[in-house]
Amino acid sequence: xxxxxxxxxxxxxxxxxxxxxxxxxxxxxxxxxxxxxxxxxxxxxxxxxxxxxxxxxxxxxxxxxxxxxxxxxxxxxxxxxxxxxxxxxxxxxxxxxxxxxxxxxxxxxxxxxxxxxxxxxxxxxxxxxxxxxxxxxxxxxxxxxxxxxxxxxxxxxxxxxxxxxxxxxxxxxxxxxxxxxxxxxxxxxxxxxxxxxxxxxxxxxxxxxxxxxxxxxxxxxxxxxxxxxxxxxxxxxxxxxxxxxxxxxxxxxxxxxxxxxxxxxxxxxxxxxxxxxxxxxxxxxxxxxxxxxxxxxxxxxxxxxxxxxxxxxxxxxxxxxxxxxxxxxxxxxxxxxxxxxxxxxxxxxxxxxxxxxxxxxxxxxxxxxxxxxxxxxxxxxxxxxxxxxxxxxxxxxxxxxxxxxxxxxxxxxxxxxxxxxxxxxxxxxxxxxxxxxxxxxxxxxxxxxxxxxxxxxxxxxxxxxxxxxxxxxxxxxxxxxxxxxxxxxxxxxxxxxxxxxxxxxxxxxxxxxxxxxxxxxxxxxxxxxxxxxxxxxxxxxxxxxxxxxxxxxxxxxxxxxxxxxxxxxxxxxxxxxxxxxxxxxxxxxxxxxxxxxxxxxxxxxxxxxxxxxxxxxxxxxxxxxxxxxxxxxxxxxxxxxxxxxxxxxxxxxxxxxxxxx
Numbered sequence: 001x002x003x004x005x006x007x008x009x010x011x012x013x014x015x016x017x018x019x020x021x022x023x024x025x026x027x028x029x030x031x032x033x034x035x036x037x038x039x040x041x042x043x044x045x046x047x048x049x050x051x052x053x054x055x056x057x058x059x060x061x062x063x064x065x066x067x068x069x070x071x072x073x074x075x076x077x078x079x080x081x082x083x084x085x086x087x088x089x090x091x092x093x094x095x096x097x098x099x100x101x102x103x104x105x106x107x108x109x110x111x112x113x114x115x116x117x118x119x120x121x122x123x124x125x126x127x128x129x130x131x132x133x134x135x136x137x138x139x140x141x142x143x144x145x146x147x148x149x150x151x152x153x154x155x156x157x158x159x160x161x162x163x164x165x166x167x168x169x170x171x172x173x174x175x176x177x178x179x180x181x182x183x184x185x186x187x188x189x190x191x192x193x194x195x196x197x198x199x200x201x202x203x204x205x206x207x208x209x210x211x212x213x214x215x216x217x218x219x220x221x222x223x224x225x226x227x228x229x230x231x232x233x234x235x236x237x238x239x240x241x242x243x244x245x246x247x248x249x250x251x252x253x254x255x256x257x258x259x260x261x262x263x264x265x266x267x268x269x270x271x272x273x274x275x276x277x278x279x280x281x282x283x284x285x286x287x288x289x290x291x292x293x294x295x296x297x298x299x300x301x302x303x304x305x306x307x308x309x310x311x312x313x314x315x316x317x318x319x320x321x322x323x324x325x326x327x328x329x330x331x332x333x334x335x336x337x338x339x340x341x342x343x344x345x346x347x348x349x350x351x352x353x354x355x356x357x358x359x360x361x362x363x364x365x366x367x368x369x370x371x372x373x374x375x376x377x378x379x380x381x382x383x384x385x386x387x388x389x390x391x392x393x394x395x396x397x398x399x400x401x402x403x404x405x406x407x408x409x410x411x412x413x414x415x416x417x418x419x420x421x422x423x424x425x426x427x428x429x430x431x432x433x434x435x436x437x438x439x440x441x442x443x444x445x446x447x448x449x450x451x452x453x454x455x456x457x458x459x460x461x462x463x464x465x466x467x468x469x470x471x472x473x474x475x476x477x478x479x480x481x482x483x484x485x486x487x488x489x490x491x492x493x494x495x496x497x498x499x500x501x502x503x504x505x506x507x508x509x510x511x512x513x514x515x516x517x518x519x520x521x522x523x524x525x526x527x528x529x530x531x532x533x534x535x536x537x538x539x540x541x542x543x544x545x546x547x548x549x550x551x552x553x554x555x556x557x558x559x560x561x562x563x564x565x566x567x568x569x570x571x572x573x574x575x576x577x578x579x580x581x582x583x584x585x586x587x588x589x590x591x592x593x594x595x596x597x598x599x600x601x602x603x604x605x606x607x608x609x610x611x612x613x614x615x616x617x618x619x620x621x622x623x624x625x626x627x628x629x630x631x632x633x634x635x636x637x638x639x640x641x642x643x644x645x646x647x648x649x650x651x652x653x654x655x656x657x658x659x660x661x
Contacts, residue, residue, distance in 0.1 A: 056138035057660075060198070060209075062130045069141070071658055073570055073616035075523070075532050075557060081147070081623050081656070083155060083177070084125060089534055089555055091124075092580075094640045095242075095647045096181035097149045098188035099219060100124065100588055102595065102641050104553045104580050105536050108458050108478050108515065110427040113394045113403030114348055114373055117322040118434025119296040119593030122256045125190055125217055129262055129290060132211050134198045135161040135171050140661040147623070147654030149179035150647070153189075155654070161196075171196045182242040182648065185222035185250050191215065208265035218255040221590035223248030223307070224643025232645060233636045242648065251301040254593055258294040263287075266332065284332040286342060294322045298440075298591045308442045308591055309502035316441040318591065322433060325349040328377060339382030339389075346375040346394070350401070352433040358446055365446045369437050373399035387412055403429035403455055418467045425460040431484035434592065435506035444502055445591060453508050457481040471522025480513040485546045486589065486596035495600060504589055504596050507546075514541040532557040546597050550580040550604055559612075570616040578608040587642045595641070603639045608646070619658040626651050 057069035079087045083097050090105030100121035135141070140162040147155045154177065161171035175192040193214045200207035225232055226246040231239045239245050264287075271282015300307065300316040330344020353368035379392035388411040396402030409423035430436065436449045462476040488495075489503040516539045523532045536553040559574025582605040586595035609630040615622045631638065631649045638646040 052138045057141055058136040060134040060136065062132055069658070071616075071619045071621075073572055073614055073621050075530070075559060075572070077621060077656075078557075078572070078576075078612060078614055078623070081145075081654070083147075085145070085157070090536065090553065092585075092640050093647070094588075094644055095150075095183060096186050096188055097155065097179045098125065098177060098190055098217065099186075100595070100641075102585055102588075104550055105517065105519075105538065106515070106547075106549060108480055109407070109425045109460055110429055110456075110458060111392075111405055111407055113375060113396055113405050113427070113429050114350070114401045115430045115432050115436070117294050117296065117320070117352065118432035119254075119256060119320075120432065121588060121595055122217055122219075122254065122296065122593040125192065126215055126256060126258065127192055127194065127213055129211075129260065132194065132196065132213070132262070134196050134209050134211075135169050136198070137161055137163055137169065142659040144657045144659075145654070146657075148652045149177060150182055150650065151180035153178035153180055155179075167202065168199045169197065183222060183245060183645075184243055184247050185220045185252070188217075188219040190217040205268045206266065208263060210263045211260075212262075213258075213260045215259075216255065216257040219253060221249055221252040221254060223252070223590060224588075224641075225645065228643065235636050248643075249300075249307060249590070252299070252307070252590060254296065254298045254590055256294070256296050256593070258292060260290065260292040262290045271334075281335045284334070286328075286330045286332050286344065288326075288328045290324075290326045292322075292324050296320050296593055298593070306498075307501075309444045309499070311441055312443055313441045318440045318442075318445075320352070320354060320434060320438070322352045323350070328375075330377065339380060341378075341380050341382075343376075343378045345397075346377050348373040348375070348399075348401070352437065354439040356439065358439055360443075360446055363448065365439055365448050366437065366450075367439070369433065369450055371400050373401045386414075401430055403427070405429070416468075419464075420466075421462075421464045423460075423462040425458065425462070425478075428455040428457045430454075431456055431506070431508070434594070435484050435486075438592075440591065442591065444505075447505060449506065453484060453506075454482045456484055471520065473518070473520050475518045476516070478515045478517075480515065480547070483509045483513050483547060485509070486592065486594050487546065488596060488598065500587075500598070500600075501589060501591075504592070509542075509544065509546055511543040513547050515539075515547065528562050529558070529560055532559070545584055545599055548584040548586065548597065550583045553580040554578070568617065571613070572615070573613040574611075576610045576612070578610075579606075580604050585639070585641055588644060598642060601642060603642065606638045607634060608638070619660070621656045622653075623655065624651070624653040 054071070055068050058066050059069060060066050079089070082088060088101070090103065091101035092104055093099070093101055101124050140160070143159040145157040149155055156177065157173070157175035159171060159173040161169060163169045172195045176190065178187070178189045180187045194211060196209070196211040198209035224247065226248050230236070231245045267285045269283045269285055296319070298316065298318040303314040305311055326346060326348045328344055328346035330342055332340070332342040334340045349372050351368060351370035353370070355367065357367045358365040374397040375394045376397055377394040380389065382389045389408070391406070391408035393404070393406040395404045405427035407425050409421055411419055411421045413419040431453055436453060437447070439446050458478060458480050460476055460478040462474065464472065464474040466472040484506060486504055486506055488500045489505060490500045494500065494503065518537045520535045521533065523530055534555045538549045538551060540547055540549060555576065555578045557574055557576040559572055561570070561572045563569070564571050582602045584599055584601070585603045587598040589596050607630060608628050611626040611629055613624045627650050628647055629649050640646045
């Protein structure tokens with residue numbers, strides 16, 4: 001502890017940290033009137049360095065919600081300091097960074113009326129268009145995030161953004177990492193490049209925002225542990241070095257690669273020129289275009305039939321491709337009477353394909369599924385006194401992927417920080433492309449369900465009450481029809497022989513699933529101590545066990561916060577306890593990059609304890625954590641999926657550093 005305090009004191013006194021400090025802000029959402037994310041120049045206005053505050057560094061989401069840069073140190077920052085940079089409360093990580101995450105909770109609502117490529121277990125770090133962020137900053141800003149990984153490798157996420165003027169911003173960012181992992185054949189690497197731009201003319205008549213994203217996620221696959229009881233669960237000290245434990249596979253890897261180009265633009269047809277910091281008014285012509293290419297590859301350099309059954313070719317090289325081009329044109333009316341109303345038409349050109357046509361005993365497996373889908377789309381935001389309505393939807397007009405969705409919410413605020421929100425959701429869309437069509441060099445992994453599988457349908461009702469005194473309570477009731485999932489057809493004898501993964505296929509449930517989730521969050525304070533609590537209760541009514549989740553998930557953090565070293569440093573230290581009840585965890589399938597349903601074993605019901613010491617010095621946040629420190633004395637029964645252990649006790653550290661020029 002003394003060594004750590006001396007280290008932190010050295011950081012505090014180091015001249016390199018002596019940049020001018022901006023006041024620590026609280027994250028807040030700006031009024032909806034700030035829609036462009038770019039401030040037009042005002043006639044005769046001169047920039048004043050003394051007038052710059054943290055509120056002049058804005059971050060704009062895909063839905064145009066705007067927050068200001070937050071350099072504070074909170075417990076929420078501790079929860080988000082990870083590879084995905086988001087709260088992992090409802091996810092269960094694997095042993096290595098960058099590997100898949102099993103689900104402890106689910107959100108079944110869908111807001112796209114057409115399917116994705118699939119390989120969802122490899123998409124957790126794949127940034128979709130909704131994940132992109134745009135910026136508007138008073139001076140050049142950089143954001144640097146560093147964290148150690150497991151064995152050889154590091155994680156670095158770097159962002160640089162600058163305004164050429166008050167109306168034009170560009171940003172460039174890259175997140176890259178490599179982690180060898182503690183087990184054999186466990187190395188993961190990834191790279192996420194993204195660049196954004198946004199611009200608005202001086203009179204506000206035309207504006208656009210655009211981004212480019214190029215991403216690849218590559219991981220070795222070991223299939224999990226070969227001898228779970230003898231080498232892992234027994235606690236044999238000969239296998240404390242996890243690289244000695246035998247694994248199922250070698251010379252196997254999969255990779256997800258994608259590139260996306262996106263442009264969103266508006267041209268005012270009617271109305272007066274306005275400052276983008278004020279409410280816009282008038283009629284606008286809107287246009288969005290998105291072009292994306294993806295491929296997912298599974299490769300196996302060995303000629304073993306013991307992995308996934310009988311092979312057609314060796315070595316195995318399975319590769320699925322997807323290309324989509326989405327165009328949307330519409331009209332936007334924005335005034336005090338209508339609110340913000342937009343209506344338009346979208347067209348999706350899609351092609352999901354392989355490089356061969358396969359003839360099997362059960363029929364022909366084609367090499368592609370392509371077509372064109374037309375959609376009618378609309379959105380509406382309107383304030384009715386104290387009420388705020390936000391709704392959006394789409395309806396398929398023609399094409400083989402005809403689907404629809406409606407997402408609407410009504411918010412009633414009262415007092416500062418208090419609100420009630422009610423929402424409803426409906427969606428109908430075909431399942432992922434890889435459930436409809438798939439080809440593999442393994443005989444058992446070739447299917448054609450085009451025209452067989454129906455639209456998955458989801459209906460949800462939700463309500464949330466949030467108060468400063470009682471915390472936040474959110475409940476959601478969902479019903480799902482034609483739920484699509486992967487499962488194994490293996491018999492008990494085949495499972496005992498280790499052949500469960502030979503017979504995994506997509507299925508669609510004809511009966512209805514009802515899913516209830518209730519989530520409660522509340523933080524209690526006493527002097528410099530705080531207890532942060534998050535509890536999730538879930539209940540699933542289903543004819544078959546295909547939508548499996550733990551009944552209870554809880555996370556409780558007891559921590560202490562205080563200024564130290566004459567307020568040169570702000571310190572937070574505490575312990576986090578996480579626990580979920582036992583359930584039939586989904587199993588992971590490396591060839592498909594998917595999780596599949598299994599009923600042979602229940603996992604969970606083990607505690608996870610983390611100890612952390614975090615500090616803030618000016619705009620720099622330092623993080624030190626002892627992860628799962630109870631693993632050495634609570635037993636080797638911790639799994640993230642059947643055959644895949646959770647991580648052992650490890651100490652990791654890193655920082656998040658903002659520079660203002």
